[in-house]
Amino acid sequence: MDIVLIGFGTVGQGMAEVLSRKGATLQSSFREKLRLVGVFDSSSYEVSKKGLDPRELLTRKEKLHRVGPKLEGKSVLDALKDIDYDVMIEATPTNIEDGQPGLGHITAALKAGKDVVTSNKGPLALKYGELMRLAEKNDARLRFEASVGGATPIINVARELLMGEKIQSIRAIVNGTCNFILNRMMDEGLPFDQALREAQEMGYAEKDPSYDIDGIDSAAKAAILANAIFGRDCSYNDVRRSGIRGITLEAISMAAEEKKVIRLVAEISPSRLEVSPRLVPVGHPLAIGGTLNIFQMMTDLAGEVTVAGRGAGRLETASALLSDLVALMKEDCVVRRRTV
Amino acid sequence: MWPFPSELPQPIQETATAGLPLIALGRPELYIHAHIVIIRFARSFGPHYEGNEMRVHADLRLKDVPGQLVRALEPISANDGNIVGVVHHHEAVTAGRITVNVTFEVSSQKSLEHILDEWKKGEVDVARLSSMLETFDFEYLLVGELSPSDLREIGEGIESIGDLDSVEIRYSVSPSADEKAAMIFGKMKQKSGLGRVDDFLRHRAMQSGIILISGLGE
Numbered sequence: 050m051d052i053v054l055i056g057f058g059t060v061g062q063g064m065a066e067v068l069s070r071k072g073a074t075l076q077s078s079f080r081e082k083l084r085l086v087g088v089f090d091s092s093s094y095e096v097s098k099k100g101l102d103p104r105e106l107l108t109r110k111e112k113l114h115r116v117g118p119k120l121e122g123k124s125v126l127d128a129l130k131d132i133d134y135d136v137m138i139e140a141t142p143t144n145i146e147d148g149q150p151g152l153g154h155i156t157a158a159l160k161a162g163k164d165v166v167t168s169n170k171g172p173l174a175l176k177y178g179e180l181m182r183l184a185e186k187n188d189a190r191l192r193f194e195a196s197v198g199g200a201t202p203i204i205n206v207a208r209e210l211l212m213g214e215k216i217q218s219i220r221a222i223v224n225g226t227c228n229f230i231l232n233r234m235m236d237e238g239l240p241f242d243q244a245l246r247e248a249q250e251m252g253y254a255e256k257d258p259s260y261d262i263d264g265i266d267s268a269a270k271a272a273i274l275a276n277a278i279f280g281r282d283c284s285y286n287d288v289r290r291s292g293i294r295g296i297t298l299e300a301i302s303m304a305a306e307e308k309k310v311i312r313l314v315a316e317i318s319p320s321r322l323e324v325s326p327r328l329v330p331v332g333h334p335l336a337i338g339g340t341l342n343i344f345q346m347m348t349d350l351a352g353e354v355t356v357a358g359r360g361a362g363r364l365e366t367a368s369a370l371l372s373d374l375v376a377l378m379k380e381d382c383v384v385r386r387r388t389v
Numbered sequence: 390m391w392p393f394p395s396e397l398p399q400p401i402q403e404t405a406t407a408g409l410p411l412i413a414l415g416r417p418e419l420y421i422h423a424h425i426v427i428i429r430f431a432r433s434f435g436p437h438y439e440g441n442e443m444r445v446h447a448d449l450r451l452k453d454v455p456g457q458l459v460r461a462l463e464p465i466s467a468n469d470g471n472i473v474g475v476v477h478h479h480e481a482v483t484a485g486r487i488t489v490n491v492t493f494e495v496s497s498q499k500s501l502e503h504i505l506d507e508w509k510k511g512e513v514d515v516a517r518l519s520s521m522l523e524t525f526d527f528e529y530l531l532v533g534e535l536s537p538s539d540l541r542e543i544g545e546g547i548e549s550i551g552d553l554d555s556v557e558i559r560y561s562v563s564p565s566a567d568e569k570a571a572m573i574f575g576k577m578k579q580k581s582g583l584g585r586v587d588d589f590l591r592h593r594a595m596q597s598g599i600i601l602i603s604g605l606g607e
């Protein structure tokens with residue numbers, strides 16, 4: 050399996066590390082060569098038919114802030130045309146306005162009949178239906194476990210392990226930054242602005258925090274879940290959204306008097322698609338602390354199924370990308386066995 | 390019209406006895422408990438209210454001979470009742486009778502009366518009976534620029550939605566901030582009423598830039 054990796058930031062580098070750590074084991078389990086044949090960041094790229102050494106790429110990126118020779122005005126899409134690959138791992142920044150540049154990368158790969166594994170929310174939260182139809186038309190596979198919940202498996206759990214169930218609703222906490230802020234306000238009595246600054250200092254929140262605290266990130270994830278698990282064809286713009294900006298200490302202490310905490314909850318069901326702050330009873334799974342993510346599914350047979358885990362991070366997100374990569378390898382393995 | 394804290398003589402005194410109404414003004418009732426003001430729009434309907442599921446708990450004393458339990462439960466099903474639970478106390482036999490606790494739902498007071506009639510005819514002894522209307526809870530926390538008169542309007546708005554069993558609004562009288570937080574707790578007699586309360590509050594919140602934080606529901 051020849052892989053091209055687009056985006057060599059936190060997640061891309063995490064993926065390189067994971068490939069270097071797990072590559073050999075995977076190759077022997079699936080009896081298939083796993084090669085990284087191309088890597089891109091915003092200004093440079095590196096290709097090798099024989100396969101690149103992920104360790105070397107990491108060292109080079111650290112030293113030179115590039116992965117290879119400069120693109121010199123060449124676009125990623127042009128460069129891609131000359132690379133022979135099977136799977137694209139797309140990990141460029143999420144853009145919720147138009148999905149670019151990830152949308153262009155994913156579209157090009159699918160059109161060429163290549164499989165795609167991505168952590169990028171933008172293209173999926175905006176153009177899910179189109180991308181899925183494109184994948185189907187070109188007999189390509191598009192997997193995106195890493196786009197929601199970081200390391201926490203949700204999409205594949207719901208679509209594959211719970212395949213026979215009717216999932217009636219999902220309630221989830223999908224933004225660790227908001228959870229961190231709300232927790233600090235409650236535990237330490239910090240006002241909102243101070244808790245936000247702390248989240249920024251600890252590297253949880255972006256410099257422009259609006260993506261987290263106005264519920265944009267959560268809404269993008271809610272749209273992806275609605276599409277992937279509830280069979281909707283909706284976009285980020287269809288999600289009813291309100292964030293946590295403006296929640297006061299008084300509100301938090303008033304909730305506490307009633308043994309409740311405030312959490313930014315994404316709720317997805319056939320009749321609801323919303324991200325909003327909610328009152329959650331203390332002790333309820335959604336009252337989870339720290340920066341963890343949690344998903345509570347209501348199903349017809351199994352009842353409540355809850356998964357929780359780390360929602361972001363270098364190796365954590367790479368672990369979700371890896372789970373999709375392994376799923377592709379496994380499927381190929383089955384196909385190979387059948388055709389033998 | 391009824392006075393709100395802003396219209397009450399200041400300073401507001403704290404009540405010494407928790408939960409005791411300092412000022413009870415009929416409907417809605419206004420309580421001030423420590424620094425919290427509680428406004429309660431309550432209507433308590435007895436079990437005579439029609440058209441709403443009623444949950445009934447009955448302690449029955451049955452003769453300790455076979456067939457008695459069936460005889461006691463049959464009238465419930467025959468009158469469209471839905472049996473929720475039965476607890477049999479075999480060990481406690483007094484005067485040849487054993488106690489059975491039955492919990493069931495009926496759709497009207499009339500059905501309950503029929504059941505009671507049939508028990509009487511069947512010599513099923515009813516030791517204790519209590520009933521409760523089934524209600525559907527809602528809860529919200531509002532955050533933003535909320536004056537007492539805004540809250541009054543909101544309470545009245547919810548009240549005017551219909552199907553309301555009760556609603557209570559709590560807020561702090563601390564004069565420090567413009568940004569206030571207020572809790573709303575309520576009960577609806579019909580489940581469909583919950584959606585109307587939600588629509589009303591969402592609309593109201595959007596209009597006046599208030600943050601609306603809703604409970605998780607069931």
Ligand SMILES: NC(=O)c1ccc[n+]([C@@H]2O[C@H](COP(=O)([O-])OP(=O)(O)OC[C@H]3O[C@@H](n4cnc5c(N)ncnc54)[C@H](OP(=O)(O)O)[C@@H]3O)[C@@H](O)[C@H]2O)c1
Nearest residue numbers: 056057058059060090091140141142143150168169361362
């Ligand atoms: N970080 C997490 O924990 C996490 C968790 C879940 C999902 N995600 C998603 O995963 C994706 C990557 O996140 P990240 O944290 O790794 O972001 P990041 O650290 O900002 O890295 C983004 C990478 O994409 C490269 N890039 C930007 N524009 C490009 C272009 N036009 N062509 C090629 N490469 C381009 C950047 O190049 P330079 O190196 O040259 O700047 C950088 O290497 C995002 O969509 C994010 O939402 C992240």
